[in-house]
Amino acid sequence: MxxxxxxxxxxxxxxxxxxxxxxxxxxxxxxxxxxxxxxxxxxxxxxxxxxxxxxxxxxxxxxxxxxxxxxxxxxxxxxxxxxxxxxxxxxxxxxxxxxxxxxxxxxxxxGELPPNIACPYTPGIKDRYAGFVDIEQGLVKFSGNADLTLKQDYLRGIRALRFSANYNLPIEHNTWIAIVRGARRILDYVSIADIMDEWRRVEAENMYEFVRLLFDCQILHGLLPEIAALSRVTQLLNREADQEESVFEHTLKLMRHYPEQNPFDWKGTIACLFHDVGKLYTAEYFAGNWHFHQHHQVGAQVTRKILHRLRFTPEDTDLICHLVRHHMRFSSMLTDKGIRRFRALPEHLRLIEMERANVKARKGNYTDFNHNLKMMERTELPEEMLEPLLNGNEIMEFTNLNPGPAVGLIRDALLNAQVSGDVSSVPEAVEFVLGYKENSTKE
Missing domain, CATH: 3.30.460.10 (Beta Polymerase, domain 2)
Known part of the structure; x- marks a missing residue:
């Protein structure tokens, strides 16, 4: 030496x-x-x-x-x-x-440069844009030899997908095929913490495209196999249309529409990603159709397991699982009592927007949704004001009226008197209906 x-x-x-x-x-x-x-x-x-x-x-x-x-x-x-x-x-x-x-x-x-030295690893300071050509060129592209650049840092594969989704830029062909070829090694060498660090930098309104890219390059199949498998589960587009779609495609549509009302709600958009994961475990074919009974409950349990694997905090896990568990609550026409129970749920506003996005994604009608929105307005009133203090039988008993339209008129008048504050107890209600009948008789 x-x-x-x-x-x-x-x-x-x-x-x-x-x-x-x-x-x-x-x-x-x-x-x-x-x-x-x-x-x-x-x-x-x-x-x-x-x-x-x-x-x-x-x-x-x-x-x-x-x-x-x-x-x-x-x-x-x-x-x-x-x-x-x-x-x-x-x-x-x-x-x-x-x-x-x-x-x-x-x-x-x-004159002795090795043939594979087009993009060698040389020591340097970490830079998120290292290994990429300037994105101002209008595309996402690895610098030098795409495979060697990815080999130096496999996290660049995830970062390329993020750049493409956030900046709405295409991925250069050789860069894309390098990511597809390296998908397995990306999963082998990139930690979950690093993947999620990149994922959290994806804007909510662009997340559907990021997930689509993960799926297309086969990374999603290893990272979230439960979600990728939804591409093999089909459902009817809506109740009226005789048309099927994959649950995965429906999920992407939901993720695209949800941020239209909540553009910065990253956690709500993540909940949209997992909202139908339970369908993989509950799917049953019967009488010519697929059925997914209790998929929201099963999905919440599966989501909890997945989020633990992805290193989500307990607080964020509870929130997202809650949204998955209750995302069906606003999809059916609700009664007064039903809408009040719904409004008592934490995060009910997010649940409303998930259902709005669901209607858009499935090209359905807004009948039930609009009905429930109108019912939400009634929840501003105390519950006792939504039902009269005396029912129809009691009104007929106190007024000696026979069943008929007159009883309905008195009932509506009594309810209006309660809402206005003129009647607040049963004795006052009895006095009101008797006086109402007497005045009606005089007329």
């Missing part, structure tokens, strides 16, 4: 004794270059910050370039320090920096 390399190893050990990583980058290549050129230069990778290096090596000259920490001249040798910051989601071999700009230049001068 020559002295230049031994001194470099000593520097690395000094850094490591201080609790950091350090190694000579591509030692074999650098020793060959020193032997050929006689230039005493060595490149070192370390995860120690510049300030820490400056304290250990006072003669260090710090760099203003984020891809280069600084340089040190010692014993006639020039040492360059590069940041050791391989992504956790990189292919395992990519954790080892093999080339630096200086080494690339030397190889280029010798």
């Amino acid at each position: 020559d002295k230049t390399y031994r001194d470099a190893v000593s520097i690395c050990k000094t850094i490591m004794r201080n609790g950091f990583e350090a190694y000579v980058i591509n030692a074999r290549l650098q020793r060959e270059l020193i032997a050929e050129t006689g230039e005493a230069e060595l490149d070192i990778a370390t995860d120690m910050d510049p300030e820490g290096l400056d304290k250990i090596f006072p003669e260090l000259t710090l760099s203003e370039n984020s891809r280069f920490l600084g340089k040190l001249s010692e014993g006639g040798v020039l040492y360059r320090f590069y940041p050791l910051e391989a992504e956790d989601s990189a292919y395992p071999e990519e954790y080892v920096a093999r080339l630096t700009p200086r080494l690339l230049k030397r190889l280029g001068d010798k």
Whole structure:
């Protein structure tokens, strides 16, 4: 081992004794270059910050370039320090920096650049846009060789889908096929926490497109197989149309329409993603149709399991599962008592918007929905004002009237008197109906 390399190893050990990583980058290549050129230069990778290096090596000259920490001249040798910051989601071999700009230049001068060096991993500072060409070009595209760029950091596959969904940009063909080819390794090497960090940056109104892209590139099949499987479950588009659609396509439509009223409701949109997941487990074919009894209840249980897997907080999990559990409550025509029970539910406004989006997605009619909205207005009144203090039989008993329209008129008049505050007790109600009958007789 020559002295230049031994001194470099000593520097690395000094850094490591201080609790950091350090190694000579591509030692074999650098020793060959020193032997050929006689230039005493060595490149070192370390995860120690510049300030820490400056304290250990006072003669260090710090760099203003984020891809280069600084340089040190010692014993006639020039040492360059590069940041050791391989992504956790990189292919395992990519954790080892093999080339630096200086080494690339030397190889280029010798005409010995390897054929796969179009996009090598060189040490650098983390940047969310690293590995992408400028999106101002109007598309999402990996820089250099798409497969190698993805291999350096598989999280870029998820990030490309996010850029495409949020910015409404197409994904360049070679970039797309690299993501499809690498889908399994994206799932192998990218943590759930990192995937969800990217997902949370997707705008609610664009989430349906992000989920569609996850499905199309086969990532959704590994990440959320319960949702991907809904593409194989069919249902009628609506009660009137003799037309089927997959539950997955219906889910995407619901996710597209929900943010039209709640544009920033990310959690509500996530609830739309899971609202019909229970249909996978409750589907039963009978009498020529598919039936999904209690799919909302089963779906809430399945959703809880999935959200735990995706590392959602307990609070967010409870909220989303609540929305899944009760998303059917506003879909049928409700009575006074039914609408009051519905309004007592937490997050009932979100549930209303989920049903509005559901009607749009299924191209259904708004009869039941509009009825329930009108009934919601009545909930502003105290419940005792929605029913008269005396029913029809009691009115006939006190007034000696026979069944007929007159009894209905008195009942309506009594209810109006209660709403206006003129009648507030049973004795007052008896007095009112007797007086109403007497006045009607005089007329």
